[in-house]
Each structure stands twice: as C-alpha cells, then as structure tokens.
Amino acid sequence: MAERFDKYMERCLYHPADGFYASGRGIAGRRGDFITSPEVGPLFGAVLARALDVWWHELGKPDPFPVIDLGTGPGTLLRALALSRPKCSKAWQLVGMDRANNVELPSDLENGVVLANELLDNVPFRIGRRASVGWEEVFVQDGAETWAELEGAPPAFSGSELMEIGRPFPLHTAAAELMADVISRSPARIVAFDYGALTTVELAQRGGWLRTFRNHERGDDPYLAAGQWDITTDVALDQLPPPTSVATQAAFLRAHGIQELVVEGKAHWLANAARPDLAAMRMRSRIGEAEALLDPGGLGSWLCVQWAFGSPSLAP
Ligand SMILES: C[S@@+](CC[C@H](N)C(=O)[O-])C[C@H]1O[C@@H](n2cnc3c(N)ncnc32)[C@H](O)[C@@H]1O
Known part of the structure; x- marks a missing residue:
C-alpha cells in the first residue's frame, strides 16, 4: 500500500525498533552521522x-x-x-526534551525560552508539487516514489500560485503544527537554528533541499536502506508561524559576543600555555570552534529564527 512521504519518513527515523534514531545511529556528534553546532564544542552553548x-x-x-x-x-x-554558568542559571529550570525521551512540554511556558537546534529539519515532512491542475504529493510504494493528488488543504505559502508546475518542494505540515503548539504554551521567546530559506518558492527553484546522512556520508536517495539514513530538509520559513526575526547563525553569534569569547579564550590559553589544564585547552579550542560556527559556507549560514513575544529586544 502506498504511504504518504511523511509517514514513511516517520517510520525511517523514529520507528521504535527499526528507525534511524531508535537504532542509536542518530546520535549527533563527532562519531555520529552529522555534526551540529553544539557538537562542534562548548562555544555555541557559551x-x-x-x-x-x-x-x-x-x-x-x-x-x-x-x-x-x-x-x-x-x-x-x-x-x-550548564558549564557556562550564566547569571540566569540561579533561576533557570533547564530541561532537555526530545520525542525520544517522551517528556511532555509543560502546558505553560510563561517567561520561558525554548531553544531548538536542528529540530525543524528532522520533523517528518511531505513533498509536494504543483500539477497542471491542482497539487500532487509523494507517496512511497515498494521502495519507490509515486505522485498522487495532494491530501487535504492546498499549500498556503506566499506565492504558491506562482510555483512552477512540476517543481518539488518540502511541505512542513508537522513542523508548522509543532511550532504553533509551542507558541500556544506562551513562552517569551523561541529560538530555532536550522538550514533553510525564507520562501518555499526559493527552495523549490534552488533544489537539493532533501538530503540524507550516514556516517558523515551524504546521500540524496531517501528510499535507499530505509531506517539506516537520516532524512532531512532545508526548512521553508514561510510555512511556519511568522517569526519576529531571522538572521544568519553567524550574525546571531556575533551579536551575542562570540568574538569576545574567542579573545578571552586566546588570552587564557596564552597565560596558561606553559602548564595547560583542561580549562586552558577548552579556551584554546574556542578559536577553531568559532571558525566552524561562523563558516559562511556551513554552520554560519544556518538561519537563526526567533519568535519573541511581549516587547523584548529584536536584535538579531
Ligand atoms: C538533528 S537532531 C538535533 C539534536 C540536537 N538538538 C543537536 O543540535 O545536536 C534532531 C532531534 O530532534 C528530535 N525531534 C524530532 N521531532 C521532535 C519533536 N516533535 N519533539 C521533540 N524532539 C523532536 C529528534 O529525536 C532528534 O533527537
């Protein structure tokens, strides 16, 4: 039986026995399949x-x-x-939540901040395209894709009427619902880092938005060895609840003092280079970490998308 692409992806990634994450392969990190910003080192968290x-x-x-x-x-x-011990740590209730640990988001997040690094690209998505009449989407049958009429409401992103016929694009129905759900719990701010583009039309024209990863190897065939590969997409921001600000990750990190932390790290290293301890090594590693995090051809070009409520600063 044909299965809608997001249901197929859900199984590939999150099936409790055979999914990519269940199998322990989906552990982000140096020995894992991909390196996310927190995995580069502690500087991103700092x-x-x-x-x-x-x-x-x-x-x-x-x-x-x-x-x-x-x-x-x-x-x-x-x-x-936790290692950085900012002033707010005396008041924070720091919690990590993942669909893997089955912890429910609190119903009230008042005055809270929700961070989401490379979450949205991993939420099962659908694949749509404009047909000569109406819209179609991908279903998976016997390990191959077939196109059939799109289920439910037609896509509602800006400029959808201008979308070129036959150009595939990701449809972030579940990611949009997830963000709406988080917003409904009234946090003060949501800060998401991810790869993506402002509009669906831009992503569709650019192509190459669907990727697979395994052992740092990149692929582009989501039907190959189901469950053994991560499946991910660039995120089209115009399908999510409208954010308050969008900047590159590099701009966000610069605005919040990454260069000062690097200067501090260099000074600490120089002062302790004769008898380096773990702290001094960590300080020295800030130099290389900053290069990776700000790389305009890589992590630095990821988007920092914020939803801020009330009257907080919008800088970036
Ligand atoms: C690419 S990993 C990123 C992990 C970590 N944030 C990092 O940057 O290293 C994506 C994570 O999002 C989790 N995830 C996917 N959908 C989720 C959801 N609806 N709620 C909570 N976690 C989810 C996955 O289980 C996975 O651990």
Whole structure:
C-alpha cells in the first residue's frame, strides 16, 4: 500500500525498533552521522548562555526561568549551557526534551525560552508539487516514489500560485503544527537554528533541499536502506508561524559576543600555555570552534529564527 512521504519518513527515523534514531545511529556528534553546532564544542552553548542572560534581564529576571532545549538529542547543548554558568542559571529550570525521551512540554511556558537546534529539519515532512491542475504529493510504494493528488488543504505559502508546475518542494505540515503548539504554551521567546530559506518558492527553484546522512556520508536517495539514513530538509520559513526575526547563525553569534569569547579564550590559553589544564585547552579550542560556527559556507549560514513575544529586544 502506498504511504504518504511523511509517514514513511516517520517510520525511517523514529520507528521504535527499526528507525534511524531508535537504532542509536542518530546520535549527533563527532562519531555520529552529522555534526551540529553544539557538537562542534562548548562555544555555541557559551554564546547562548550570554544571550539567555540578556533575555532574562529583559524579562525582569523571572524565577523560575524555564529554558527548554527542544529536540535535545544527546543533550550536548544542555551540558555546555550548564558549564557556562550564566547569571540566569540561579533561576533557570533547564530541561532537555526530545520525542525520544517522551517528556511532555509543560502546558505553560510563561517567561520561558525554548531553544531548538536542528529540530525543524528532522520533523517528518511531505513533498509536494504543483500539477497542471491542482497539487500532487509523494507517496512511497515498494521502495519507490509515486505522485498522487495532494491530501487535504492546498499549500498556503506566499506565492504558491506562482510555483512552477512540476517543481518539488518540502511541505512542513508537522513542523508548522509543532511550532504553533509551542507558541500556544506562551513562552517569551523561541529560538530555532536550522538550514533553510525564507520562501518555499526559493527552495523549490534552488533544489537539493532533501538530503540524507550516514556516517558523515551524504546521500540524496531517501528510499535507499530505509531506517539506516537520516532524512532531512532545508526548512521553508514561510510555512511556519511568522517569526519576529531571522538572521544568519553567524550574525546571531556575533551579536551575542562570540568574538569576545574567542579573545578571552586566546588570552587564557596564552597565560596558561606553559602548564595547560583542561580549562586552558577548552579556551584554546574556542578559536577553531568559532571558525566552524561562523563558516559562511556551513554552520554560519544556518538561519537563526526567533519568535519573541511581549516587547523584548529584536536584535538579531
Ligand atoms: C538533528 S537532531 C538535533 C539534536 C540536537 N538538538 C543537536 O543540535 O545536536 C534532531 C532531534 O530532534 C528530535 N525531534 C524530532 N521531532 C521532535 C519533536 N516533535 N519533539 C521533540 N524532539 C523532536 C529528534 O529525536 C532528534 O533527537
């Protein structure tokens, strides 16, 4: 029987016995299949800790201050945040949540911040295209794709009427629902980092938005060895609830002091190079980590998408 692409992807990634994440392969990290920003090293978390302090002050130093890392994976970002010990850590309730650990998001996230690094690209998506009449989407049958009439409401992103006939694009129905659900719990801010583009039309024209990964090897055939490969997509932001701001990851990290942390790291290393300890090594590693995190051809070009509520600063 034909299965809609998102249902197929759901099985490939999250089936409790045979899915990519269930099988333990989907552990982000140096020995894993992909390297995310927290996995580059503790610097990403150190910058986010500074940002959390800014937001905490703007909110009037709430206590408790809920900080949720949604889609936390192995929890590396949480550990880096804890290591940084920002001022807000005396009030924060720092929690990592992942569909794998079955913890329910609290119904009320008032005054809280939700972080989501490379979550949205991993939420099962559909694949659509405009047909000469109406819309079609991908179904999977016997390990191959077939196109059939799109189920439910037609896509509603901006410029959908201009979409070229026959050009496939990702349809983020579940990711949009997930973000709407998080927003409905009234956090002060949601901060998502991901690869993507502002519009679906742009992604469709660019192509190459669907990727698979295994052992740092990149593929593009999601039907090959189902369950053994990660399946991921660039995220089209115009399908999500409208964000308050969008910047590149590099711009966000610069605005929140990554360069100062690197300068501090170099100085600490120089002062301790004769008898380096773990802290000094960590400080030295900030130099290489910053290069990776700001790389305009890689992590630096990821988007930092924010939904801020109330009257907090919008800088970036
Ligand atoms: C690519 S990994 C990123 C892990 C981590 N945030 C990082 O940056 O290293 C995506 C994670 O999102 C989780 N995930 C996917 N859909 C989710 C959902 N609806 N709610 C919570 N976690 C989800 C997956 O289980 C996976 O651990």
